[in-house]
Amino acid sequence: MLRSLVSGFILAAAGSRANVTRTILSCAGITIGVGALILIVTGGDVGERFAKSFAESNAGVAATYTVDVYDESGGTLEDLDALEADLRRAGAQAVSINSMSEAQMRIGEEEVEHAYTTVVDAELGDIRRITLASGRWFDDSDTHSLAPVMVVNEGLAKQIGGDGRLQVGIEGQWKTVRVVGVVEDSAMDGGSASAYLLRAPASAPLVFPDGAVPSTGTGFSVRADPEGADADAYRERLVTSASRWSSFDEDSISAYRIDPGDEINTVLTYLSLGLGGIALITLSTGMLGVLNVGLVTVRERRRELATYRALGATSFGLFIIVVTEAVVVSVVAGVVALLFCYTAVGIGGALVADYLPSDVGVYVPAQAVLVGLGSAALAGLLAGVIPAWRALRTSVVSGLRE
Amino acid sequence: MPLNSPRHAAAPAGTRPATGAAPGPLPAAHTAPHGAPLPAAHTAPHPAPHPAPRQPLLRVEGLHKGFSVDGETIRVLHECSFAVGRGEVVAIVGQSGSGKSTLLNLLGLLDEADGGTHVFDGVDVTGLREHRRARLRGDRIGFVFQQFHLLERRTAVANVCVPMVLGGVPLLRRRAVARELLESVGLGHRLGSKPHQLSGGEQQRVALARALSRDPALILADEPTGALDAESSELIMNQLLRQASDRGAAVIVVTHDPAVAARADRSITIVEGYTRDG
Numbered sequence: 232m233l234r235s236l237v238s239g240f241i242l243a244a245a246g247s248r249a250n251v252t253r254t255i256l257s258c259a260g261i262t263i264g265v266g267a268l269i270l271i272v273t274g275g276d277v278g279e280r281f282a283k284s285f286a287e288s289n290a291g292v293a294a295t296y297t298v299d300v301y302d303e304s305g306g307t308l309e310d311l312d313a314l315e316a317d318l319r320r321a322g323a324q325a326v327s328i329n330s331m332s333e334a335q336m337r338i339g340e341e342e343v344e345h346a347y348t349t350v351v352d353a354e355l356g357d358i359r360r361i362t363l364a365s366g367r368w369f370d371d372s373d374t375h376s377l378a379p380v381m382v383v384n385e386g387l388a389k390q391i392g393g394d395g396r397l398q399v400g401i402e403g404q405w406k407t408v409r410v411v412g413v414v415e416d417s418a419m420d421g422g423s424a425s426a427y428l429l430r431a432p433a434s435a436p437l438v439f440p441d442g443a444v445p446s447t448g449t450g451f452s453v454r455a456d457p458e459g460a461d462a463d464a465y466r467e468r469l470v471t472s473a474s475r476w477s478s479f480d481e482d483s484i485s486a487y488r489i490d491p492g493d494e495i496n497t498v499l500t501y502l503s504l505g506l507g508g509i510a511l512i513t514l515s516t517g518m519l520g521v522l523n524v525g526l527v528t529v530r531e532r533r534r535e536l537a538t539y540r541a542l543g544a545t546s547f548g549l550f551i552i553v554v555t556e557a558v559v560v561s562v563v564a565g566v567v568a569l570l571f572c573y574t575a576v577g578i579g580g581a582l583v584a585d586y587l588p589s590d591v592g593v594y595v596p597a598q599a600v601l602v603g604l605g606s607a608a609l610a611g612l613l614a615g616v617i618p619a620w621r622a623l624r625t626s627v628v629s630g631l632r633e
Numbered sequence: 634m635p636l637n638s639p640r641h642a643a644a645p646a647g648t649r650p651a652t653g654a655a656p657g658p659l660p661a662a663h664t665a666p667h668g669a670p671l672p673a674a675h676t677a678p679h680p681a682p683h684p685a686p687r688q689p690l691l692r693v694e695g696l697h698k699g700f701s702v703d704g705e706t707i708r709v710l711h712e713c714s715f716a717v718g719r720g721e722v723v724a725i726v727g728q729s730g731s732g733k734s735t736l737l738n739l740l741g742l743l744d745e746a747d748g749g750t751h752v753f754d755g756v757d758v759t760g761l762r763e764h765r766r767a768r769l770r771g772d773r774i775g776f777v778f779q780q781f782h783l784l785e786r787r788t789a790v791a792n793v794c795v796p797m798v799l800g801g802v803p804l805l806r807r808r809a810v811a812r813e814l815l816e817s818v819g820l821g822h823r824l825g826s827k828p829h830q831l832s833g834g835e836q837q838r839v840a841l842a843r844a845l846s847r848d849p850a851l852i853l854a855d856e857p858t859g860a861l862d863a864e865s866s867e868l869i870m871n872q873l874l875r876q877a878s879d880r881g882a883a884v885i886v887v888t889h890d891p892a893v894a895a896r897a898d899r900s901i902t903i904v905e906g907y908t909r910d911g
């Protein structure tokens with residue numbers, strides 16, 4: 232048994248080395264199949280991380296409740312602090328009340344066009360993934376700043392330039408802004424200028440001249456314990472709180488929970504099932520290649536195997552020789568595919584790097600390596616078993632007569 | 634296991650230099666100050682005694698074999714009965730197509746007879762399971778095929794090594810043995826050549842070296858001198874005879890060459906599917 236195993240391995244290694252053409256031919260199909268598989272898993276992985284990053288930047292991390300208000304009756308949020316306290320009592324870990332501001336921005340004398348300003352709380356940094364290109368996010372001390380404090384996107388930062396002075400204002404009343412950080416442009420910005428304005432005493436008169444937050448474009452982001460109680464009940468609670476401290480029509484308030492991971496995963500599962508199917512088909516074709524080579528060069532192959540048998544190889548030993556050879560060939564092909572994929576992903580990653588958030592790296596993930604090499608080995612195993620079985624079915628003498 | 638028998642290490646001086654495995658004295662040629670010629674290979678100083686008495690290693694009785702061609706069974710061998718003892722050299726002669734190779738395939742356990750008795754090395758091999766047959770082939774029988782059946786893309790050394798790999802002989806030892814055997818058949822300078830780079834006669838000699846590599850109890854050679862000139866033929870026959878005399882191997886040689894047959898202890902002729910002595 233052990234003797235068959237050892238001799239099988241030795242002869243398989245010698246066989247693979249000796250039959251370079253056969254080896255290369257077999258490799259091609261497997262390489263393509265495994266390469267496709269690795270690229271698909273890699274693509275899925277990058278896509279998943281990109282989608283997660285995108286969702287977390289624009290909506291929030293897991294277990295974020297978002298409350299949207301679509302009130303057309305002109306209601307306002309009257310007691311912001313009371314609402315916030317109420318939400319915290321309800322178990323919110325982080326609360327940010329976000330609203331679109333009507334305020335305009337200008338740089339020097341020049342108004343910034345197509346810019347939008349979102350008024351937020353510092354805690355939004357705990358709710359969304361904020362990827363900073365430079366500087367920092369808001370902190371508590373910014374609340375006491377005498378000047379309005381902003382975090383701008385890269386598009387706006389570029390417009391401000393090195394020593395430009397950014398001002399924010401409404402109805403001709405301008406106030407100079409202190410910019411503390413620059414966030415990376417996200418695909419959502421569409422290249423336009425945007426800014427987060429910290430909700431603070433210094434900015435309130437500017438953006439909410441009437442003292443109350445209007446309904447237009449208002450929403451709250453609330454992060455609660457993901458293990459927390461019944462999501463439906465909690466949503467009810469959020470709606471009740473919101474209507475208690477505002478004059479919004481209760482029907483215009485909607486609350487929902489976001490779990491970007493979950494939703495994306497469902498989408499990606501379907502996607503990767505489809506792509507995985509394609510990869511498997513490719514791989515099977517590659518396997519047929521190995522099989523083909525195992526069977527098609529049969530004349531020589533059968534004689535070779537019959538010779539092994541004539542010289543004392545047992546069925547088991549022969550099986551080991553053929554299967555090992557196929558597995559070795561396939562795994563070598565898999566490694567070649569892996570190298571190709573590393574190169575391709577490296578080049579591809581460099582090309583798309585500008586379009587991706589900096590925290591979404593493009594690389595071949597470990598699971599892609601595992602899946603790739605694993606399926607290569609499996610393909611080899613399957614492709615080896617059949618020729619081995621066929622070789623054993625014929626008699627030694629007829630094998631030698633081939 | 635017979636694979637590590639002392640043969641290769643303790644070969645008579647001059648015929649096969651010891652290859653480091655045994656600390657025996659260097660062959661005289663290596664120590665002779667004036668490059669004295671090697672002692673003639675075939676006049677080894679201590680001719681090994683014939684193993685006496687000759688026990689039959691192989692016995693067949695009423696062995697028959699046919700092939701079915703287009704649904705019709707053609708009997709090639711009707712009745713083969715003979716015995717071959719250890720250390721005995723037997724020539725099998727007969728017309729082309731008389732069934733010499735077929736008989737050799739049966740004796741080499743490569744094919745199964747349709748009926749009859751076949752005892753090899755004390756084991757009744759008729760109906761023996763393929764697993765056991767394979768082991769016997771590898772461990773006890775050396776085969777020189779009429780068509781050589783060398784592995785096409787392997788070097789001479791690698792080819793000679795195959796049975797030893799299958800027999801679990803360690804790497805260094807099998808390399809040494811292979812080199813030594815190839816040298817003994819005059820191919821010391823072609824160790825790395827592949828079969829397609831060798832002449833028919835050279836391939837024949839590689840095949841012989843491979844057959845001897847595990848020191849088999851039974852050597853079956855199908856026209857081992859068919860592709861050789863008189864000199865090489867002589868060399869091969871000497872090798873086979875020595876294997877019988879020194880190692881006690883039973884040697885069965887199929888041949889058309891009367892000179893070869895004459896050097897055997899006796900001949901068996903196949904006539905119309907029957908074996909006859911002489």
Ligand SMILES: Nc1ncnc2c1ncn2[C@@H]1O[C@H](COP(=O)(O)OP(=O)(O)OP(=O)(O)O)[C@@H](O)[C@H]1O
Pocket residue numbers: 700701702709727728729730731732733734735736779
């Ligand atoms: N597998 C087979 N199927 C059908 N017929 C076969 C088979 N093997 C051998 N024969 C036939 O058996 C007969 C004997 O063949 P074999 O090869 O044993 O002859 P041989 O005595 O070795 O001849 P040669 O001296 O030419 O080598 C031939 O007629 C051959 O056609």
Ligand SMILES: [Mg+2]
Pocket residue numbers: 733734735779855
């Ligand atoms: Mg023949």
